[in-house]
Amino acid sequence: MAITVFTASCNGQSRKTDGSSSQSKKVLIISSSPSKGGNSDLLCDEFLRGAKDAGHEAEKVFLNDLDIQFLRIKDDYTDRNLEINDDAPKVVAKMIEADVIVMATPIYNDNMCGQMKTMMDRVFERESEVKNKEFYFIMTAGGSNTGCALLGFRNFIRYLPGSKEKGVIQGTGIHLKGTVKGKPVMKEAYEMGKNV
Numbered sequence: 001m002a003i004t005v006f007t008a009s010c011n012g013q014s015r016k017t018d019g020s021s022s023q024s025k026k027v028l029i030i031s032s033s034p035s036k037g038g039n040s041d042l043l044c045d046e047f048l049r050g051a052k053d054a055g056h057e058a059e060k061v062f063l064n065d066l067d068i069q070f071l072r073i074k075d076d077y078t079d080r081n082l083e084i085n086d087d088a089p090k091v092v093a094k095m096i097e098a099d100v101i102v103m104a105t106p107i108y109n110d111n112m113c114g115q116m117k118t119m120m121d122r123v124f125e126r127e128s129e130v131k132n133k134e135f136y137f138i139m140t141a142g143g144s145n146t147g148c149a150l151l152g153f154r155n156f157i158r159y160l161p162g163s164k165e166k167g168v169i170q171g172t173g174i175h176l177k178g179t180v181k182g183k184p185v186m187k188e189a190y191e192m193g194k195n196v
């Protein structure tokens, strides 16, 4: 018979002894690769599976399926974005609703891909509302240089009040579509999702 032991933590949230939280969280996973079923997207799916197995309410959005246009602003920075009728505001609304946000990108030209950067720019108008979130970052690269993308993610959350970085998954040396399958990083993503 499985026995789950709970311990009280200093923030009042009970935690299981396996490290996972007993409190159901809203988890939003933002998958930004243009490659559906590609390496970073597969890691997103594993994170999603882990979060759902732990009883969390988890959802993945695949940016390339959506209409996400570039940020437009007025010269005086007022009325930014208001004239764009696309899917970005819906994603931002989901970010505001979420407790946990996972941001996943392939490494392109030693950086995050344009889809993710464009989405991050579109948060601009409501960044003060994307507050008190726990963030996880997922990156996949043919080589090993994920530093610029990670720095970009960290700089992004610096402007979001009360944000906390909780975990990073780096699938390096992974080039062709699907080669992440069977690699230890898949289990890492599942476990990280399970322990949000």
Ligand SMILES: Cc1cc2nc3c(=O)[nH]c(=O)nc-3n(C[C@H](O)[C@H](O)[C@H](O)COP(=O)(O)O)c2cc1C
Pocket (backbone or CB within 6 Å): 033, 034, 035, 037, 038, 039, 040, 041, 105, 106, 107, 108, 109, 110, 111, 140, 141, 142, 143, 144, 145, 174, 175, 176, 177, 178
């Ligand atoms: C346009 C483009 C640029 C890339 N640039 C890099 C790079 O600078 N460094 C690197 O390690 N891999 C680079 N790659 C390889 C991808 O990072 C790698 O294939 C990754 O696993 C793709 O993830 P995905 O399947 O989630 O899209 C590039 C791939 C593409 C298509």
